[in-house]
Amino acid sequence: MAVHEITHPLVQHKLGLMRANGISTKSFREFCSEIGTLLTYEATRQLPTETKTIDGWQGTPIDVEHIKGKKITLVPILRAGLGMLDGVMSLLPSAKVSVVGLYRDEETLEAVPYFDKVVADIDERTALIVDPMLATGGTLIATIDLLKKKGCKDIMGLFLVASPEGIEKLEAAHPDVDIYVASVDDHLNDKGYIIPGLGDAGDKIFGTK
Ligand SMILES: O=P(O)(O)OC[C@H]1O[C@H](OP(=O)(O)OP(=O)(O)O)[C@H](O)[C@@H]1O
């Protein structure tokens, strides 16, 4: 399993602004989406390309690079994953979207699934999971279990912030899944929140607290 921590100054600057106490819903949402775009740029670096010959502007054949026909499905995890989706789709506008819904029980920290609508041909697609937070890892592992059960063989994840504890759990459960994160933070607190983290990303994106 590879953990790609994206140290690009734009990513780090925007993430730093997101950590501020009292940030507005508008700003938090905008940064979520913008970092989503930047992580997508990095995560798609590995996509295979092939050379095609086309008619160039001078009317003579020229060789150009095309992304090889590997199909993608984006998998936003409700709710907070929706906050990154626009930004991800700005670079992958044709990608099909498979929505899954899970929430974390506040007492047990267990992931509780409540919705899934996954593309029919998921066995032929690379799944790109989108969620701002990878905390205990329970939500992500349950999502990957679900996608694999439906036949998906190629899975990556994009997160704004991950915890070392969650990454360790993911590595043990699904070592074949690579992730792209803006930051691997310090630790989880006793309530399962990432420190320093962002607080409750879903509530900040939707303004529910
Ligand atoms: O790694 P874990 O410990 O499982 O926690 C991470 C999950 O918690 C948050 O969702 P939450 O349960 O708050 O749902 P929400 O998006 O509806 O707010 C977050 O967006 C992740 O999906």
Ligand SMILES: O=c1cc[nH]c(=O)[nH]1
């Ligand atoms: O720090 C955390 C942990 C789980 N979910 C969040 O939104 N934030």
Ligand SMILES: [Mg+2]
């Ligand atoms: Mg939440």
